[in-house]
Amino acid sequence: MRFSGKLRAAPISVKVSLLVIAAYVVVAVFAQYLAPYAQDQIIGDGLAPWSSVNWLGTDDLGRDVYSRLIYGAQNTLGIAFSATVIAFTLGGSLGIAAAIVGGWGDEILSRIVDVMMAIPGLIFSLMLMSILGSSVTNIILIISVIYSTRVFRLARSVAMNIVVMEYVEFAKLRGEKIGWLMMREVLPNIVAPLLAEFGLRFCFVFLNIAALSFLGVGIQPPAADWGSMVRESASMISFARDDFQAAAMPLMPALAIAALSIAVNFVVDWVLHLSSGLKNDG
């Protein structure tokens, strides 16, 4: 069955999830055109209620919450996406190279990765943030290095099955350089598991960055970001009994994070299910 056919046969939760992901991407890319105000623009009194001018009211400093939610998509997703891409480039190429070269190089790299993976990701990133300080460049660097270890493991183990194939052996005998072996012989054959892993890793990276921002050491103000928006308005939740709009302030950005994460997980789960060839687990 071709991919379009598989898509049509997918469960409804997967179709909805794909739509949700597409919507997030559109909002993130076109934030400038969709948001009525700039992310750090103070447009009036603080904590204004919902109205036709400020659809979701204003925050404590008088910035438009709706605009900040939209810019939050751009900032949070942009950083998470670039960190994931770097992690895959770094971890993927090292993993494939380790599988091809083997021997001591492979052994040393694998042991370093083992040690780095023995420290929980959030704890490791918190520690490095305290040393290097909070900035967007540092977040992307730290997160991508930490998560490249997970990518390295997967890329190495799937590439191991490919490097023993005759055509790789033949390319080696032909005298091809390692760059050719990696890009032309091994990579095309391990793209599928790497792509499924990309979705899963993106989710972890995204949640890790959201957690860092929520803890106050991630993306710094005045840039709008969902994690820090939850943190800044968290105390408003205690007014939920009298004022629904106040309680919605921390819950909306949290929901934005949750919805994307669930959508990506449903799609990844479905892709893994397809590629494992199982029609019905159990």
Next chain:
Amino acid sequence: MRLLIARFGMGLLTLLAVSIVIFSGIKLLPGDFAEATLGQNVTPQVAAELRTALGLDQPAIMAYWHWLTGVIRGDFGTSFAGLGSGDSRPVAALILPRLSNTAFLATVTAVTAVPIAVVLGVLTALYRNTVFDRTVNFMSLGAVSLPEFFIAYVLVLLFSVIWPLFPAIANISPSMPFSGRLTASVLPSMTLTFVIMAQMLRMTRAAIIGVLSAPFIEMATLKGQSKWRIIIVHALPNAIAPIVTVVAFNLAYLVAGVVVVESVFVYPGVGQLMVDSVMARDIPVVQACALIFAAAYIGLNLLADIASIVSNPRLLYPR
């Protein structure tokens, strides 16, 4: 037995390597660190004190040896807070009272999460591909992907604001009675339960399903035994090994979850201390917290491995 000792030695070796990584992190410190942490008008004397505290005035290996021997004796160095004014506190004194609080929270969570997850896992495996199974699976996949603080605030909204049953702030203190501490820890541990239960449940289900496809289960079915007898007498004893492994493995997720959850509920544990210290860039405290969390994580993973070795005679007595 030899395998057990080897695995244990491996765990210790990993911990040692992790301590090197954690310690050598300070080599990445930017040059203007003292100014950046303590403000523009830092005196040269305080800056020098800071360098001494971090061991930056010694060769790296000496400094690491000094730090490691200190850690083994329970001396994690001196906190940066109050440095220069002469009233800085030892890191161990800051961490110790909080360590028992975090351990309390983790224990309460484990005691509630593990039985629920195992029972639900067995039930979904037994009634697989029914509406019940699908609902639980759908919800657990959702719970795996939710950020901890989202679950936390939804629980606060429901059980603290709309129905004020439990406090939203879990500021426990040693003078509180046990019941008071327990009530205050309900919402944080409920949040953590959600975080770790979902994965545990899914893996327990997979483990039971794996056992149910074994030939001796088919034999029992053909003998005409009841569904429950098959589960309790034949399947469960054989699934205990993978389940124990899954439980220990998933408890390790507590380590990351506890940081965020303590921060949400202002729970005075090690996680909150770590976040505060990261913001104040109090490096010795951050290093000590990171080492404690990494040790807990490595320990639980080791426990998972040992459980799987002990429960599998073929691994315990290699030929």
